[in-house]
Amino acid sequence: MRPTVHDIAAAAGVSLATVDRVLNQRPGVRHVTREKVETAIRELGYIRDVAAANLAKGRTYPLVFILPASDNSFMHGLNAEIRQAVLRSPAERTDIRTIEVPAFDPAALVSVLEELSREKPCGIAMVATDAPEVRAAVDKLVRERFPIVTLVSDLTGSLRHHYAGVDNIAAGRTAARLLGRFLGPRKGEIAVLAGSMLVRDHRERLEGFAAVMAAEFPHLAILPVLEGRDDPEVAHRLVADALGNAGIIGVYSLGAGNRGLIRALKEKTVDRTLTVIAHELTAHTRAALVDNTIDAILNQDAGHEVRSAIRVLKAKADGLAVIEAQERIRLDIFLKDNLP
Amino acid sequence: MRPTVHDIAAAAGVSLATVDRVLNQRPGVRHVTREKVETAIRELGYIRDVAAANLAKGRTYPLVFILPASDNSFMHGLNAEIRQAVLRSPAERTDIRTIEVPAFDPAALVSVLEELSREKPCGIAMVATDAPEVRAAVDKLVRERFPIVTLVSDLTGSLRHHYAGVDNIAAGRTAARLLGRFLGPRKGEIAVLAGSMLVRDHRERLEGFAAVMAAEFPHLAILPVLEGRDDPEVAHRLVADALGNAGIIGVYSLGAGNRGLIRALKEKTVDRTLTVIAHELTAHTRAALVDNTIDAILNQDAGHEVRSAIRVLKAKADGLAVIEAQERIRLDIFLKDNLP
DNA sequence: CTGTTAGCGCGTTCAC
DNA sequence: GTGAACGCGCTAACAG
DSSP states (O other): OOHHHHHHHHTTTOOOSHHHHTTTSSOOOOOOOOHHHHHHHHHHHHOOOOOHHHHHHHHEEEEEEEEEEEOOOHHHHHHHHHHHHTTHHHHHTTEEEEEEEEOOOHHHHHHHHHHHHHHHHHHHOOOOOOOOOHHHHHHHHHTTOOOEEESSSTTSSSSOEEEEOHHHHHHHHHHHHHHHHHHOOEEEEEEEEETTTTTTOOOOOOHHHHHHHHHHHHTEEEEOEEEEOHHHHHHHHHHHHHHTTEEEEEEEEOSSOOHHHHHHHHHTTTOOTTTEEEEEHHHHHHHHTTTTTTEEEEEHHHHHHHHHHHHHHHHHHTTOOOOHHHOOOOOOOOOOTTTO | OOOOOHHHHHHHOOOOOHHHHHHEEESSOHHHHHHHHHHHHHHHHOOOOHHHHHHHOOOEEEEEEEEEEOOOOOHHHHHHHHHHHTTTTTHHHHHEEEEEHHHHHHHHHHHHHHHHHOOOOEEEEEOOOOOOOOHHHHHHHHHHOOOOOEESSSOTTSSSSSEESSOOHHHHHHEEEEEEHHHHHOOHHHHESSSOOOOOHHHHHHHHHHHHHHOOTEEEOOOEEEEEEOOHHHHHHHHHHTTTTEEEEEEEEEEHHHHHHHOOOOHTOOOOOOOOEEEEHHHHHHHHTTSSOOSEEEEOOOOHHHHHHHHHHHHHHOOOOHHHHHHHOEEEOOOSSSSO
8 A cells, every 4th residue: 555644654753744744845843853754755655645635625726828819710729728628627626717918919918927926826828928028027927936837839048837839940840841852853932921020939930941941952942931910811912922923832831820821822723833831720721731722731739738738737836747748749740641 | 616425415315325326326226316316416517526536435447458579669669658657656546567468369369358357457458459359359348348448559340448549541641642742753663661461550551551652643653562570680681672673762661670671771872862751750760760761750659649548548437538639649740850 | 225424645723 | 843633525334
C-alpha cells in the first residue's frame, strides 16, 4: 500500500495536523519537527493523493481565458473548445471564465491583467499581444505567483510558465519546404498573405518561411507581404490584385481570413497551376483542400491547445510536474488524404 | 453546489445505501424505489464524483498491455512509453502489466487472451495480430465485459471498444501524394519496402499508397514489394539489390528496420536524386532526415497511443465517455523543419 | 429489501 | 507549537 499521512505521522512521531502543516508549507511548526517530518516523507516515499486533498478542500480551479475579440474561424474554433472545456468543468473541478479584449490592443490587455490580480484566479491562459507593457504586466502576475500560460501566440522573454501553441518559425519553414518541393525546379514568384505583421506569430511564420526560401529555393522569389488583417474581404481584394501578376506560381497564406483568398483563387481558374499552402483547418480551407484549390494546410489543434493549457495551469497551481511530450502542441500537416 | 448522494437520498426519501445500490446497478432494490431514486438523480442533475468514489473503494485499475516481442526501434519506443506510464501509476491509480508474445503468432496471442479471462484485469490493450482466431478470442472477452483497446494495429470487424493507432490507409495515401508531388513530372519507378504483408497495418499502408499512385501519379510505377521482415540486415540487402535498377527515383519504406534502408541509401551516393519517404521517427530516421537521405517521415506518436489507450480503458471501466478528438491518433508528418 | 455506520486520504477547525 | 476530531462524497459492511 502507498504510505499515507498517517504513516508519516507515526514514523515522525507527530500528529496528522503537523504533517499537514509541513506538507502545505504552513507556519507553526518548529524547525526540528519540520525536519523530522520531511525525513519521514522522503524515507517512506510518500506521494500525496491530490484527488483526496481536493475532495477534502472542496477545491475547484478558477481559470481565466483571455482572448482577442477577433471574428475569424480560428478564434471561433478556439472559443468552441473552451466551451467544451466548460462542459467538462464539474468532472475536472475547473471553473472557467472567458474574457474578450479588443485585438491588437496592448493597453486593453494590460488593464484586464491588472484587474485579474485582484480577482485571484488560480491560473490564467492568454492569447498574448506582443508588447513590452504586456510583458511587464505578465511578469508582475507571475511574481505574485499566478500560473500563466500563453495560448496560440507567445510572449517571448516574459516569465510565463508555459506556451500552449505551435512553433511558428518551424511552421513557416515547413511551409517553405513543402512549397519549394511541390514546385520543383520551376522558377517564379511567391505571394505571401498575412494578417498583420504586428502579430508575433505571423512575423515568426514569415521569418521561417523566408529563411528556408532564401537558403534552399533561391529560384523562387517572395513578393512583398500582403496584409489582409485576417479579413476575408481585404484578403480577397489583395490576392485578386496580386494574381494579375502572371509570374506568381505559389501562394503562402500564413494568417486567417482564408475565405477571401479561396474566392480569389477560384476566380482565377484560368491557370490552375498555382501551388497554395495555407494555415488553419476550417470548413473553408478544408473544402478548398479537397477540391485542389489548396495543396496543403498547416494547422494547430485548438482543442489540444485548450486542454493542454488547462492541464498545465492545474499542475502549476498544485506545484506538480507535467508530461512535457503531452503538452507539446504539434504542427499538423494536412493533405487531402489525412484529413480528420 | 453540485448535488451529492445525500441530496438524492433526501429527495427520494431513501437512505444513502439505497442510492448507492441504484448508482452502481446492484440488486436488492425494489423496482418502484429504484424509479424514485432515478427520478431524483435526473431532476437534481446529479453527477457522480468519480474521484471520491475511487477513494472510497480504494480502487485501482489493473491494466494489461500485450505486445509482440519484436526487436525494432518502434516497439522499444512503445515499451519505453509504457514504462513511463507505470511510473505515473500511483497518481493515476493504474496497475500496469506488460505481456510479450511472439510476433505474428495468432495462437500465442489467443492463449494469452484466454488466460486473461481468468485474471480479470479491468482493461486490455493489445497490438493485434490480424487472424480470425484472435478476433474470436477478443470478441469473447468483450462479451465477458472486458474493455479492450487495440494498439498500433487494429482488428477490424472485431468488437474491440477502441483503436489507439493511426489510420494506415490514410498514411499510405499521404505517402503517395508526398512522393508524387515531390517528384513532380519525372517518370520512373518506385521501390516499396515493407516488413511483412502478413501484418494488417503494412498491408493497409500499401493499399492506400498504391491507390493514390495509380489514380494520380500514373507516370510512377510501383515495383514489387520488398519484404524486409522489419530486419535491418534483410532490408539492407533487398534495397541494395533493388537500387541496382537505375530506373528507381523514389522509395517508400512503410515498415520498421529502416537502419538497413538508410545504410543502403548512403552507399548509393552516386545518384542523390532519390526521393525517400519512411515511417516511424527514430534516432536513425531522424538523422537521415536531417542529412537529406530521407525527405519525409510519417510517424505515430507512441506516447500518445499509450496514454490514450489508458484513458480510454479507464473510461470504459467506469462507463464514462471519452473526448473523441483527444483520442484520435494523428498521422504526424515530419520534414526536417518541424522535428520535435 | 432497506437503513446505519464506519471509513477511504486528506484538510481544517478548535482546543490543549 | 501541537493534537484530536470532524467532514469532503462515496462505498461497504452489517443490521434490521
